[in-house]
Amino acid sequence: MKFGFRYCPKCGAPLEERTVGDQIEPVCTRVECAYIFWQNSKPCTCAVIENDRGEVLLCVRKHEPDAGKIDLPGGFLEFGEHPHDAIHREIREELGVTIEIEAGIGFVMDWYDGKEVATLNIPFVAHIVEGTPTPNDDVAAIQWKRLEDINRADLAFRNNETILFELYANYRK
Numbered sequence: 001m002k003f004g005f006r007y008c009p010k011c012g013a014p015l016e017e018r019t020v021g022d023q024i025e026p027v028c029t030r031v032e033c034a035y036i037f038w039q040n041s042k043p044c045t046c047a048v049i050e051n052d053r054g055e056v057l058l059c060v061r062k063h064e065p066d067a068g069k070i071d072l073p074g075g076f077l078e079f080g081e082h083p084h085d086a087i088h089r090e091i092r093e094e095l096g097v098t099i100e101i102e103a104g105i106g107f108v109m110d111w112y113d114g115k116e117v118a119t120l121n122i123p124f125v126a127h128i129v130e131g132t133p134t135p136n137d138d139v140a141a142i143q144w145k146r147l148e149d150i151n152r153a154d155l156a157f158r159n160n161e162t163i164l165f166e167l168y169a170n171y172r173k
């Protein structure tokens with residue numbers, strides 16, 4: 001199964017993958033239910049937080065996937081949550097600081113947990129307006145680095161590289 005789901009979340013009957021429009025979706029095999037379990041990319045948000053020395057804030061991931069690798073602070077949006085609210089919440093949870101958003105710098109598609117979950121990543125450029133960043137939650141440590149000092153091989157997930165070296169680098173040009 002492409003998505004790994006076996007049973008209908010509404011009635012519990014087995015799902016089967018069918019072509020719906022031009023996509024494959026899990027569909028309930030019980031005719032009276034026929035629920036289409038629509039699958040979408042999961043929205044995530046992250047922040048490129050700058051300081052006045054021209055450095056950006058990077059987090060060392062505490063948990064799998066990619067524990068020990070470098071990540072931008074952020075996370076998954078909650079149900080019905082606006083990306084602006086999500087990034088303020090995630091930064092408070094992970095770093096204990098308040099940020100001000102300067103700009104959204106685009107969208108990046110990626111995968112999480114191998115190919116299990118498709119992600120839609122929404123990055124912002126931001127600045128700390130209150131507090132001193134302290135690693136919390138799923139962050140093991142933080143570091144401030146200039147873009148040119150970041151080793152691409154240390155980065156978790158492909159979207160971090162795209163966000164930092166394409167979207168953010170172009171935004172700052």
Ligand SMILES: [Zn+2]
Nearest residue numbers: 008011028033
């Ligand atoms: Zn069903």
